Amino acid sequence: MGEREQAGRLPGEIVEVYRAPLRNGEGERDPREIVEAYRQRDPREVVESYCRPVPGGRGAPSVSAASRKGRPGRRRPGRRKSGFYKFLLCVAALVGLTAAAKTVEHLAFQEKNAPESGPAACQTVEISIPGWPVDQGAALTVVREQGEILTAQEVYRRLNPAVVTVQCETGEGISIGTGVIFSEDGYILTNHHVVRGGRKCFVTLDSGYTMEVCFVAGDENSDLAVLKVPPGELMELTADALPFAPFGDSEQLVVGDPVYAIGAPRRLRGTLTNGIVSAIDRDIEVEGHTMTLLQTNAALNSGNSGGPLISERGQVVGINVAKYMSDWNRDSVEGLGFAIPSAQLERIVNDLLKWGEVRPEPRLGIWVQTDERGLLVSSVDAGTAAEAAGVRPGDYIIAAQGEPVRTNQDLFRVRRTLYVGDTLALTLLRNGETLEAVLELEEAVD
Numbered sequence: 001m002g003e004r005e006q007a008g009r010l011p012g013e014i015v016e017v018y019r020a021p022l023r024n025g026e027g028e029r030d031p032r033e034i035v036e037a038y039r040q041r042d043p044r045e046v047v048e049s050y051c052r053p054v055p056g057g058r059g060a061p062s063v064s065a066a067s068r069k070g071r072p073g074r075r076r077p078g079r080r081k082s083g084f085y086k087f088l089l090c091v092a093a094l095v096g097l098t099a100a101a102k103t104v105e106h107l108a109f110q111e112k113n114a115p116e117s118g119p120a121a122c123q124t125v126e127i128s129i130p131g132w133p134v135d136q137g138a139a140l141t142v143v144r145e146q147g148e149i150l151t152a153q154e155v156y157r158r159l160n161p162a163v164v165t166v167q168c169e170t171g172e173g174i175s176i177g178t179g180v181i182f183s184e185d186g187y188i189l190t191n192h193h194v195v196r197g198g199r200k201c202f203v204t205l206d207s208g209y210t211m212e213v214c215f216v217a218g219d220e221n222s223d224l225a226v227l228k229v230p231p232g233e234l235m236e237l238t239a240d241a242l243p244f245a246p247f248g249d250s251e252q253l254v255v256g257d258p259v260y261a262i263g264a265p266r267r268l269r270g271t272l273t274n275g276i277v278s279a280i281d282r283d284i285e286v287e288g289h290t291m292t293l294l295q296t297n298a299a300l301n302s303g304n305s306g307g308p309l310i311s312e313r314g315q316v317v318g319i320n321v322a323k324y325m326s327d328w329n330r331d332s333v334e335g336l337g338f339a340i341p342s343a344q345l346e347r348i349v350n351d352l353l354k355w356g357e358v359r360p361e362p363r364l365g366i367w368v369q370t371d372e373r374g375l376l377v378s379s380v381d382a383g384t385a386a387e388a389a390g391v392r393p394g395d396y397i398i399a400a401q402g403e404p405v406r407t408n409q410d411l412f413r414v415r416r417t418l419y420v421g422d423t424l425a426l427t428l429l430r431n432g433e434t435l436e437a438v439l440e441l442e443e444a445v446d
Contacts, residue, residue, distance in 0.1 A: 129168065129201045132214035132228040134356040138187050140349040142247045142342050147313045155260050156272050158314050161206050161243035165264040166190050166227070166306060168198035178263035178307030179203060179227065180316060182349075184241030186229030189349060190306030191321055192218040195225050203227070206270055217352040221289060223321055224340065225306075226352050245308060248315025250294060250341035251409050253277050261298045261320055261337075263307030273299040275335070284338055286322065292344070294318045297335035309339040317342045343409075347416040362420045362441035366391055370407050374398060374429075385439040391428065398434075399427035420444050 150158070166188075168175040177194030181187070188203060195201060195215065204210045211233040218225030229242065253259075257277045265271055275298030282295045296309060300323045309318035318339030325333055351358045365384020368375050377395045380386050397405055400414040401424065418424060424439040 127195055127198050127215055127218065129195065129198045129215035130212075132216045132230070134217055134352070135354050138183055138185070138353045140182050140187075140189070140247060140346055140353070142249055142346045143315070144249050144252075146248060146252060146311075147315065149312050150314045152260065152272070152274060155310055155312070155314050156262065159245055159260075159308065159310055159316075160262055160270055160272070162245040163262045163270070163307060164188060164203040164205055165267075165269050165303075166194050167202045167204070168195050169200040170197045171199070176264065176267060176303055177305040178303065178320070180306075180308045180319070181242055181244045182247065182316075184244050186213075186234055186242050187216070187353070188213065188227040188229070189319060189345070190225055190227065191319065192220050192223045192225040194306045195227070196220070201227060203229070204269065217356040219348060219352060219358045222340070222344070222348050222358060223286070223291070224319065224345070224348055224352070226349060245310075245316050246314070247342050247345070248311055248313060248317050250317040250343045251413070253280060253294070253311065253317060255280060258312040259296055259298055259317070260310040260312075261296075261300060261304060261307060262310065263300075263304035263320065265299075265301035265303040267303055275299070275337075278335070282338065284322065291321075291338075291340070293321065293338040294341050296337050296339060298337060299334065300337035304337075315342075319345065343413070343416075359419055360444035361415055362418050362422065362424075363443040363445045364415065364424065364439060364441070365443075368397065368408050368411065374406050375408065375411065385424075385441050385443065386437075389426070389437040389439045390435075391426065391437050391439075392430070394430070395435075396429040397426055398429050401425055 162181045164179045164181060166175075166177045166179045175194055175196070175198060177190055179188040179190035179194075182189055195218065198215070201213050201215065202210050203213050211229060213227045213229050213233075216226040216228050234242065255277050258274065259277055260272060260274045262270065262272050265273075275296050277294060278297050279295035282293050283290050284293055285291075294309065294317070296318075298309070300320050304320045305322075307320050308316040309320055311317045318341050320337065320339045322338045323333075324336035347361075348358050363384060365381040365386035366377050367379045367381075369378050370376070373396060375397045377386075377391060377393055377397065379393050380391055397411065399405060400411055401417075403410070403414060405411050405414070414424070418441060420441060420443065422441050424441055426437045426439065428435045428437055
């Protein structure tokens, strides 16, 4: 944006200007009839694999002008010359890198000279942001009660004060994303890729106040990280507690429910967009592993990563993480955004807060499906806790740890509270008889 304001256009762009014909040959043109269209000079190569770019330029480097020299507009063999699009999953906030007065934004670019035999390997980059200790009694709470329906104005007024712009200094620039405050003493949730490679990290409140924060813990696979406002900054900022956002249960969402996103797309802090839940439990492959995400058509752009997806009841139901983009034209694909569901966040974030890492969930060893009678056990894996406890195919699970269950989501919710070494009490219905089974959970899920 800074370059367009200063120079009138971005480097590498062609400006086409159309003017209306002269009026009746009198030498006058209508000044209102001027059309300008901006486009990239060269169509970019189609890349089939994607690895999130590393903040600071480490990892897979960008293709330099020198490396492109002599091959403008080159296409790989067998590529048709029609408008054929390969869609790449990229991080919605993805990282804007600022070096001196020039800004370069990474938006789902893949290293173009990577071997064609397979995707480029993603590299883990060390985070050296000053740390904050774990196991301080902090916790993220996801409430089941939904509350009243709010207007868009009410949602923004209540939630925007708890949304921050995250800026991390890396080796070669600034990584910019969004975060959400989830406790009054200044714990902040964002995406791991926003802080990856960071050396120092700052957050800006809706008031414009900027302060340095500490890194608590993060998990690259779930793409979540926790930051902390140190007490000194809190005392300097306000005598009262920081505003924080309530988290609601994403499992109560249905397709078509209204949702909102607040963030800093293109550094436009405090931007509200709206849409609906487009799909639930959408499996998306990111960097070689599958994430199960909420899909939304609320507009998500570079700078939204780590920001909240909010229900119409003013509760955070997801953390925005990714969107689809076209490798041919990055502005041509809209309405395909994704967020990490809050139902997954609670366990992951609380593991990070307590241990500094995410501990695996225990394996039960059963396959279930829902029918009109309830949650049916369709099969039991050999050598697992369920088999040892006597669970059989055809059983109906009617309770877990004393809580009624009717769907697999109910059972997964209970499992997310357990760890390897715990026990799980199941109440079963078999041929009209109620049975109790206790599973000794000694194996972790893959």
